[in-house]
Amino acid sequence: MASQRDVRNKIASVKNIQKITRAMEMVAAARLRRAEQRIEALRPYADGMRRMARQAAIAAGSQAERQPLLAEHDTVSNVGLLLVTGDRGLAGGFNSQIIRAGVRLAAELGEGGKTPVWFATGRRGVSSISFRGNELTGAYTGFSDRPGYADARTIADDVMTGYVDGKLDRVELIYNSYISPLTQRVTREVLLPISQAIGDAEPDEQERDDATDERPPQPVEYEPDPQTILQRLVPDYIEVSIYRALVESAAGFYGAQMTAMRSASDNAGEIITDYTLQMNRARQAEITQEIMEVVAGAEGLS
Amino acid sequence: MAHSKFPLEVLTPEGEVFSGEVEMVSTFTGVGSISLLAGHEALLATLVPTELRIYRTEDDVLRFAQAEGYIQFADNRALLLVEEAIPPDQLDRSVYETKLTESRHTLQQAPEDSEEHARALRDIRRYEAFLSVAAA
Numbered sequence: 001m002a003s004q005r006d007v008r009n010k011i012a013s014v015k016n017i018q019k020i021t022r023a024m025e026m027v028a029a030a031r032l033r034r035a036e037q038r039i040e041a042l043r044p045y046a047d048g049m050r051r052m053a054r055q056a057a058i059a060a061g062s063q064a065e066r067q068p069l070l071a072e073h074d075t076v077s078n079v080g081l082l083l084v085t086g087d088r089g090l091a092g093g094f095n096s097q098i099i100r101a102g103v104r105l106a107a108e109l110g111e112g113g114k115t116p117v118w119f120a121t122g123r124r125g126v127s128s129i130s131f132r133g134n135e136l137t138g139a140y141t142g143f144s145d146r147p148g149y150a151d152a153r154t155i156a157d158d159v160m161t162g163y164v165d166g167k168l169d170r171v172e173l174i175y176n177s178y179i180s181p182l183t184q185r186v187t188r189e190v191l192l193p194i195s196q197a198i199g200d201a202e203p204d205e206q207e208r209d210d211a212t213d214e215r216p217p218q219p220v221e222y223e224p225d226p227q228t229i230l231q232r233l234v235p236d237y238i239e240v241s242i243y244r245a246l247v248e249s250a251a252g253f254y255g256a257q258m259t260a261m262r263s264a265s266d267n268a269g270e271i272i273t274d275y276t277l278q279m280n281r282a283r284q285a286e287i288t289q290e291i292m293e294v295v296a297g298a299e300g301l302s
Numbered sequence: 303m304a305h306s307k308f309p310l311e312v313l314t315p316e317g318e319v320f321s322g323e324v325e326m327v328s329t330f331t332g333v334g335s336i337s338l339l340a341g342h343e344a345l346l347a348t349l350v351p352t353e354l355r356i357y358r359t360e361d362d363v364l365r366f367a368q369a370e371g372y373i374q375f376a377d378n379r380a381l382l383l384v385e386e387a388i389p390p391d392q393l394d395r396s397v398y399e400t401k402l403t404e405s406r407h408t409l410q411q412a413p414e415d416s417e418e419h420a421r422a423l424r425d426i427r428r429y430e431a432f433l434s435v436a437a438a
Contacts, residue, residue: 041317048313048383052372055346149315157417218376223333223347232348233372243315 004286007279011272018268024090025261028254031145032181035251039178039244046244052229053237054198059226064195067231069160072193073169079109080117080137080159080168082191084175084245085125086253087144092263094176094184094256095124101174101186103132117168119159121151121246137162147250152243160235163192170196175245176252182259184252191241194234308340310356312366312382319387320364326357327380329368338375345375351431353438354387365390367435369428386428393436402429 057064064070083102085095102125106116119138120126126139138158143151162168171192176184190196222229307323328337330352338345354368371384405425412419 038316042315044311044318045313045315045383048374048381049372052346052374052383055374059346218344220344220346220376223331223336223345226346228332229346229348229372240315 004279004282007275007282011275011279014268014271014275018265018272021261021264021268025258025265028258028261032251032254032258035247035254036178039247039251042240042244042247046240049233049237049240050198053194053233055220056222056226056230056233057195057198059220059222060230061226063227064230067227067234068164069192069234070194070230072195073166076114076169078115078117078168078170080119080162080171080192081105082119082138082155082159082171082173082242083121083125083129084173084249085120085122085128085144086249087123087141088253089124090260091253091256092260094253095122095128097186098174098176099125099128101188102129105172105174105188106134117162119155121155122249144246144250144253147243147246149239149243152239152246156235156239156242159191160238168192173241173245175249176256177245177248178251178255181255184256187245187248189241189245191238194237197241198237304359306340308378308380310380310382312354312356312384312387314384314387319366319384320356322358324356324358324380325360327382328355328357329373329382331373336373338373338380340378342375342378344377345373347373349373349382349384351428353431353435354382354384365435365438367393367432369432370424388432390435390438393432395433395436398429398432398436402426402433405429 060070065072081102083098085098089095102118106118109116116134118129118134118136119140120129120136121140122144123141126136126141129136138155140151140155159168159171163171170190173189173191175187177187179185305325307325310320310322310324310327311318312320326337326339328335330336330350331347332350333347336347349368349371351367351369354366356364356366358364366387366389368382368384369386371382373383374381405422409419409422409426412422
């Protein structure tokens with residue numbers, strides 16, 4: 001049986017770990033509130049952008065296909081996979097679920113004769129994809145805590161250039177969308193071709209209202225014209241979609257870290273209780289032993 | 303004479319800048335200046351950097367330095383999506399003057415058909431518009 005001193009040392013070290021996990025939980029909770037505010041501020045803008053892109057795409061019709069960024073490629077060989085992960089760990093399955101989803105999708109693409117082209121944000125995703133022996137065409141790190149619009153723009157430029165140059169025939173985005181501090185949903189979205197991106201997106205409340213509206217559609221004035229609007233809207237839409245994924249992922253990370261650290265603190269508490277019990281038993285055993293020795297000594301003298 | 307009102311929302315990636323009933327909104331599209339009143343026909347347009355004016359009433363006018371964006375008018379509702387919209391009293395002239403100088407420098411250095419060149423050109427237009435709003 002471990003001595004009292006050993007168990008006391010173990011209790012002290014678990015208490016230190018518990019202090020760290022409690023502090024990390026509180027830091028994550030404070031940052032989560034700010035990240036939640038950012039995502040709540042961005043969502044209406046991103047939804048509005050998608051509605052406008054959809055309207056312009058419908059109005060532009062087949063004319064849109066003349067622009068290299070707007071055209072759908074005849075054959076799909078190279079598929080860009082953009083995985084959005086965090087720079088840091090200690091957040092439960094937050095990063096691993098994205099990496100698993102990406103690897104699974106890459107395997108499916110390989111079975112269908114397509115080649116995955118890897119892009120990843122966050123040190124966890126970058127190192128994990130490289131460790132598996134995959135070459136990363138784009139690796140973006142150092143901003144997962146507080147992504148800026150410029151970061152999204154850099155990534156968007158790379159994937160759009162790849163698409164226009166014919167090095168990518170489709171681009172998919174995999175990220176954790178933020179539902180609540182306890183729930184992050186792995187979300188897979190098509191970024192390019194744009195017809196699939198805006199066509200596949202789920203309609204929001206306003207679009208559902210419009211769809212049930214039985215009045216004849218109003219004539220719409222376009223300034224300058226639907227093709228030109230779409231030409232400008234599409235890069236903005238892709239930038240905003242990537243920015244949204246980065247911001248959702250940042251909020252999701254803090255939610256996951258907060259939950260993981262709370263759970264770690266609770267587990268540390270249970271371990272401390274167990275060790276305390278063990279220490280009391282050891283102390284009791286030592287006392288009993290001492291009493292027995294005293295009694296035996298007294299009996300020996302009498 | 304008071305005009306009838308319509309709902310207007312001005313959104314940026316950082317959040318809502320304005321939401322409420324207005325009599326008129328005045329801005330600049332890729333084609334030219336535009337003022338929308340209630341009952342305007344449905345519209346979708348690109349916006350260029352300019353001064354955005356929101357007329358809650360004839361005498362109650364809000365001004366913003368507005369960056370590039372889009373305007374949609376449908377079902378007597380207006381939605382403006384702009385990259386930035388800053389009230390004139392929050393514009394720091396010295397910051398935008400520095401940014402303007404940097405963008406002009408980038409424009410001179412970048413190859414003409416590069417993305418960097420196009421971005422510098424966009425930034426110059428934006429900062430010039432912001433400075434003119436700050437000066438007004």
